[in-house]
Amino acid sequence: MAKKVYSFPAGFLWGGATAANQYEGGWLEDGKGPNVPDHITGGTVDTARRWTKEIEAETYYPSHEATDFYHHYKEDIALMAEMGFNVFRLSINWARIYPQGDDLEPNRKGIEFYHNVFRECKKYGIEPLVTLSHYETPWNLTEKYNGWESREVIDFFVRYATTCFMEYKDEVKYWLTFNEINCAMQSFGTIMGLGMVPESDQMNFAATESKEQVQKRFQALHHQFVASAKAVQIGHAINPNFMIGCMIAGGLAYPYTCNPKDALAAQNKNNMSNYFCGDVQVRGEYPYFAKRFFKENDIHLNITAEDEIELLNGTVDFYSFSYYMSSTETVDEDLKAAKGNIFAGVPNPYLEASDWGWQIDPEGLRWYLNDVYGRYEIPLMIVENGLGAIDVRAEDGKFHDTYRIEYLRKHIQQMGEAIEDGVDLMGYTMWGCVDLVSASTGEMKKRYGFIYVDKDNDGNGDLHREKKDSFEWYKKVIATNGKDLD
Ligand code: BG6
Numbered sequence: 001m002a003k004k005v006y007s008f009p010a011g012f013l014w015g016g017a018t019a020a021n022q023y024e025g026g027w028l029e030d031g032k033g034p035n036v037p038d039h040i041t042g043g044t045v046d047t048a049r050r051w052t053k054e055i056e057a058e059t060y061y062p063s064h065e066a067t068d069f070y071h072h073y074k075e076d077i078a079l080m081a082e083m084g085f086n087v088f089r090l091s092i093n094w095a096r097i098y099p100q101g102d103d104l105e106p107n108r109k110g111i112e113f114y115h116n117v118f119r120e121c122k123k124y125g126i127e128p129l130v131t132l133s134h135y136e137t138p139w140n141l142t143e144k145y146n147g148w149e150s151r152e153v154i155d156f157f158v159r160y161a162t163t164c165f166m167e168y169k170d171e172v173k174y175w176l177t178f179n180e181i182n183c184a185m186q187s188f189g190t191i192m193g194l195g196m197v198p199e200s201d202q203m204n205f206a207a208t209e210s211k212e213q214v215q216k217r218f219q220a221l222h223h224q225f226v227a228s229a230k231a232v233q234i235g236h237a238i239n240p241n242f243m244i245g246c247m248i249a250g251g252l253a254y255p256y257t258c259n260p261k262d263a264l265a266a267q268n269k270n271n272m273s274n275y276f277c278g279d280v281q282v283r284g285e286y287p288y289f290a291k292r293f294f295k296e297n298d299i300h301l302n303i304t305a306e307d308e309i310e311l312l313n314g315t316v317d318f319y320s321f322s323y324y325m326s327s328t329e330t331v332d333e334d335l336k337a338a339k340g341n342i343f344a345g346v347p348n349p350y351l352e353a354s355d356w357g358w359q360i361d362p363e364g365l366r367w368y369l370n371d372v373y374g375r376y377e378i379p380l381m382i383v384e385n386g387l388g389a390i391d392v393r394a395e396d397g398k399f400h401d402t403y404r405i406e407y408l409r410k411h412i413q414q415m416g417e418a419i420e421d422g423v424d425l426m427g428y429t430m431w432g433c434v435d436l437v438s439a440s441t442g443e444m445k446k447r448y449g450f451i452y453v454d455k456d457n458d459g460n461g462d463l464h465r466e467k468k469d470s471f472e473w474y475k476k477v478i479a480t481n482g483k484d485l486d
Pocket of ligand 1: 179249431437438446
């Protein structure tokens, strides 16, 4: 059968994505304050990361140096340009601009750093896509205000966002307010997303929380919604050409069987993970099913009339999301026990999983794109997708990451299918284009990049950069605007 060639629109944004807390390092340089991940230790797939109130002298905190974009940005951006990127997603480290979060004046040196980065991007015709908050709540806001639980934090964020919009209004067009805002729907989001003190010192994905903590978490999420909506309005007033998006951790849950109960469970999961936050940020109000959820979980939010107006006036220009895997839902407890209930539910027998148990599902991406586009009908962008894998240097001294090429090819093909289906897709930024620290496990071993960085789980390595095979492959994909995926 002849190979299918896909048509991506002219001007399609091709690039890669990163986040300051996992990539930048320079954790206390040039006036930066500590942020939440700076207080989170390394871990593994079996050992949960820990957060510590004080920085322990003998403990390793991967964000402190990460893969040192702070001192390698020129080299890294040049490599991105060589691949042909026309977009580069990065986050601004809030505590680099406002070291304590509640300062009245920003840190000029922090502001200058990002001017330098954006100028470097412009030199090569790369559009920065900037996340204002990618798990980077300043630590002082956690200590003093319990993070986003406090309504006061809305104003601190708005001050920070306004500073960024004003400073970079001629350098940045594409913005995202909060990374994976829906991670606040689960206990993982308590400290990472919301900067709140968790009930356990472990970052355990399956952790259960008290009723009080869940109540606080949803109130904190509401504060982020309001902060995001205010920022969108201020951004548009500062530069009407800004495109400001939301960012959702895209998950797709299948019913494990055709038992209607499984189907309902999957629908509920999709509603809660994908649409709960998406509806607030795209439509400007909580979804119809939120009322029942709040009632049944005894959650009572303080939502003012002004908040409701802000949400309606501050809807986003586009919907962006991350997509790595799909999951399954079943009501059958015996099955869950027998098959092992992994992170993504009972393992889907039709799919293979990565070394970290993330089930690889390219068709699921097409499903998700169609589903979300059908609901919102605004431009979409995939701002994270990729394969976390162990890269081993081959005998010839190179990194032949064919498994990564395979993963990306299949996902890009499904993007092509979705575009043919009629989905308005603006662009694609592959996650972790330069190797960086894993958010869930804190490891370096879990690598995503086209570009290898010499650094290991314990912090050893000289940080030099090397191209993997996927580098040349992606370069060709971009050069042919997605036509040549071989
Ligand atoms: C997303 C986050 O959840 O997934 C990133 O926005 C994260 O910060 C990425 O790194 C991949 O997850 P992990 O745990 O493999 O780093």
